[in-house]
Amino acid sequence: MTRLVVCVPNYSEGRDPHIIQQIVEAMESVPGVRTLDVQSDADHNRTVVTVVGTPDQVEESAYRGISSAARLIDMEQHQGEHPRMGAADVVPFVPLRGITLDECAQIAHRLGRRVGEELEIPIYLYEAAASRPERANLADVRRGEYEGIRAEIETVAERAPDFGPAKMGSAGATAIGARPFLVAFNVYLNTDDISIAQHIARAVRHSSGGLRYVKALGLLVEGQAQVSMNLTNHARTPLQRVLELIRREAANLGAAVTHTEIVGLTPQQALLDAAEWYLQLELDSGQVLESILHDDTDTAPEPFIAAVSSVEPAPGGGSVAALAGALAAALTEMVAGLTVGKRRYQEVEEEMKALAIDAERLRLALTARIAQDAAAYDRVVAAYRLPKESAKEKEARREAIQEAMAHAAEVPLATARDSVAALELARAAVAKGNINALSDVGTAAHMARAAFEGAALNVRINADQITDQERAQTWLVELDQLRARLRQLLDRTLTAMEERWTATT
Numbered sequence: 265m266t267r268l269v270v271c272v273p274n275y276s277e278g279r280d281p282h283i284i285q286q287i288v289e290a291m292e293s294v295p296g297v298r299t300l301d302v303q304s305d306a307d308h309n310r311t312v313v314t315v316v317g318t319p320d321q322v323e324e325s326a327y328r329g330i331s332s333a334a335r336l337i338d339m340e341q342h343q344g345e346h347p348r349m350g351a352a353d354v355v356p357f358v359p360l361r362g363i364t365l366d367e368c369a370q371i372a373h374r375l376g377r378r379v380g381e382e383l384e385i386p387i388y389l390y391e392a393a394a395s396r397p398e399r400a401n402l403a404d405v406r407r408g409e410y411e412g413i414r415a416e417i418e419t420v421a422e423r424a425p426d427f428g429p430a431k432m433g434s435a436g437a438t439a440i441g442a443r444p445f446l447v448a449f450n451v452y453l454n455t456d457d458i459s460i461a462q463h464i465a466r467a468v469r470h471s472s473g474g475l476r477y478v479k480a481l482g483l484l485v486e487g488q489a490q491v492s493m494n495l496t497n498h499a500r501t502p503l504q505r506v507l508e509l510i511r512r513e514a515a516n517l518g519a520a521v522t523h524t525e526i527v528g529l530t531p532q533q534a535l536l537d538a539a540e541w542y543l544q545l546e547l548d549s550g551q552v553l554e555s556i557l558h559d560d561t562d563t564a565p566e567p568f569i570a571a572v573s574s575v576e577p578a579p580g581g582g583s584v585a586a587l588a589g590a591l592a593a594a595l596t597e598m599v600a601g602l603t604v605g606k607r608r609y610q611e612v613e614e615e616m617k618a619l620a621i622d623a624e625r626l627r628l629a630l631t632a633r634i635a636q637d638a639a640a641y642d643r644v645v646a647a648y649r650l651p652k653e654s655a656k657e658k659e660a661r662r663e664a665i666q667e668a669m670a671h672a673a674e675v676p677l678a679t680a681r682d683s684v685a686a687l688e689l690a691r692a693a694v695a696k697g698n699i700n701a702l703s704d705v706g707t708a709a710h711m712a713r714a715a716f717e718g719a720a721l722n723v724r725i726n727a728d729q730i731t732d733q734e735r736a737q738t739w740l741v742e743l744d745q746l747r748a749r750l751r752q753l754l755d756r757t758l759t760a761m762e763e764r765w766t767a768t769t
Contacts, residue, residue: 267362269322269371270300270445272528274354275311275333276342276436278304281646282664283336284311285639290332291315292636294325295628299635301529307485309344310353312448312528319363323371326355330379334435339410345483346492347403349410350436354402356391357442368442369393376440380428383435386417387427391441395426402439403471403479410436447495447534448527449503451510452488453519461489464513468493468506475509477501488522498534504541568634582637582676585718588711589679590630592686595708596693597623603698612696619697623689630682630715633675637722640675644668666730673726677739679719684750687712691757699768702761709757716750 273291277283284304292299297317304311315325330352337351355375357368372393380387394400408416414432416423424430425437453461462482466472468491469480477497483490491510495501511521540547568587571579600620603609609616647664651657687709694705720743727736 267318268316268360269319269363269368270314270316270358270360271322271326272312272314272356272358273326273329273352275313275329275337276309276339276344276348276351276353277333277337278309278311278344279306281643281650282667285643285646286336287311287329287332288313288639289636291325291329292632292639293328294321295625295632296321297325297632299639302639303527305346305485305527307344308346308483309342310346310348314529316360319367319371322357323375326357326375327378330355330385330438331383334383334385338434339432339436340434342410345485347406347409347481348436349406349413350385350438352385352435352438353406355438355440358445359442365392365442365444372440372442376427379438379440380425383428384433385428385435386413386425386430386432386437388437388439389426389441390439391443393441398422399426401471402441405439413437444497445531447498447503447530449493449495449506450485450525450527451491451493451507452485452522452524453490453514454522455489455519456484456487457519458482458484458489460514460517460519461491463517464491464510465493467513468509475501475506478506489519495534498531498537502541503534503538578638578641579634580638580641581718582640582672582679582722583634585676585683585715585722586630586633586637586679587715588718589683589686589715590627590634592683592690592708592711592715593623593627593630595704595711596686596689597627599693599697599701599705599708602701603693603696606698609696609698615692615696619689619692623686626682626686626689630679630686633679633682637675637679640668640672644672666732669726669730670732670735673723673730673736673739676719676722676726677742680716680723680743680746683712683715683719684746684753686715687750687753687757691753691760694757694760694764699764702764706758706761709754709761713750713754716746720747 275287288299288302291297291313297315299315301314302311315322317325333351339351342348357371359365359368369392372389376387376389379385388399388405389395390399390402390405399405413423417430417432465480465482468474469478470476477495477500479494481492483492495506507524514520536547539545572584597620600616600623603616604613647661647668650661650664652661690705690708690712694702697705723739723743727739730736
């Protein structure tokens with residue numbers, strides 16, 4: 265069973281799509297890391313990213329995200345409704361599968377030390393990773409926010425960071441920790457009176473005598489009062505209990521709830537519990553269709569297929585091409601594994617071990633590109649949505665669109681390169697791999713070809729739309745060269761497969 269960790273970094277930028285995209289791309293540059301969700305809020309001026317992967321993958325991904333944010337976000341200029349103290353404000357690790365909370369705390373310690381030493385950012389450890397009890401609560405760590413911590417960090421001993429310098433730069437400070445999965449739950453009121461939201465927040469949060477496992481603030485978002493909360497244990501303090509208390513408190517103050525929202529991802533059980541309570545259902549999880557269809561063997565691609573089949577344009581052809589390439593590499597990796605350790609193939613064992621490592625590298629890179637391709641499309645959409653009132657805005661928008669288009673071509677171009685590389689590996693496996701798995705190598709070869717051609721189409725459509733045609737022509741020339749190599753490899757691979765089959769029959 266693959267061990268999985270979720271990381272949910274909060275960045276102090278929710279308005280500039282270019283900065284957000286660069287940070288997300290930095291996190292996604294680690295092979296094997298999968299982006300589950302990206303949510304930005306302009307009023308909060310904050311973006312929450314959710315990624316998942318193995319412990320080592322997610323730890324490296326978090327480092328790259330922090331590094332990118334430190335370079336791109338200036339806390340001296342930052343303004344937003346949400347409390348904040350750094351460019352990469354909060355970086356929590358959450359155990360998902362096969363890993364404990366204590367192990368996530370160890371990840372937080374390693375990352376904190378590295379960020380403090382290499383990026384020279386003050387680091388505060390919190391929640392399960394806290395170095396001392398008074399730092400377990402994030403609100404206590406972030407007290408005073410960027411400006412307050414900057415004023416005290418060099419002179420007040422209690423504000424000294426766990427790692428890094430006792431001095432604030434433009435990247436501010438970062439809290440790194442480990443915690444169970446929480447639900448970020450916001451409730452909007454039919455008033456612009458922020459004092460009402462603040463009064464309700466005091467009533468519901470645990471620190472001021474409210475509900476256990478609730479942290480709450482009263483904010484003003486787009487002219488509407490909001491009670492912004494983190495539910496740190498939805499099983500003990502469920503959504504419906506929190507919402508009903510807020511309804512009563514609001515009614516006492518002459519206000520009412522208009523709507524609610526969940527920021528980021530939430531466990532399914534939190535929503536099922538709310539449905540049972542409000543509908544007065546005696547619900548068995550076996551009655552939930554998705555639970556019946558869920559396959560724990562990791563062989564069910566229904567969620568991705570469903571996403572492709574939806575009316576949303578992403579994930580689309582580029583992501584499907586990357587998936588095909590990843591499957592080609594995976595099949596070759598499997599065949600190499602089926603060859604290693606067999607007495608009949610002792611002479612090629614070391615070669616097959618090396619082949620398996622190369623195939624795994626390609627599989628992880630292509631798997632990561634599934635999400636990267638969809639994100640590239642989202643970047644194009646964000647560029648088209650930029651304001652275009654003034655001449656300056658029009659020029660900035662034009663440049664952003666061109667950059668996004670170029671990026672949307674370069675992602676599938678990388679897929680095309682890796683698809684040819686996957687076919688190279690399949691060619692080696694068909695020549696010396698376990699003969700009982702020849703059909704798998706043949707399938708891998710055809711999948712690599714499909715991956716290449718799908719990726720090539722996505723390169724071409726974006727190349728047609730950029731103004732730098734010299735750059736576009738370079739891509740198309742490279743595609744022609746890769747296609748010639750791919751056709752040669754495919755022919756040799758399938759011929760070798762037929763020859764080995766014929767020789768054994």
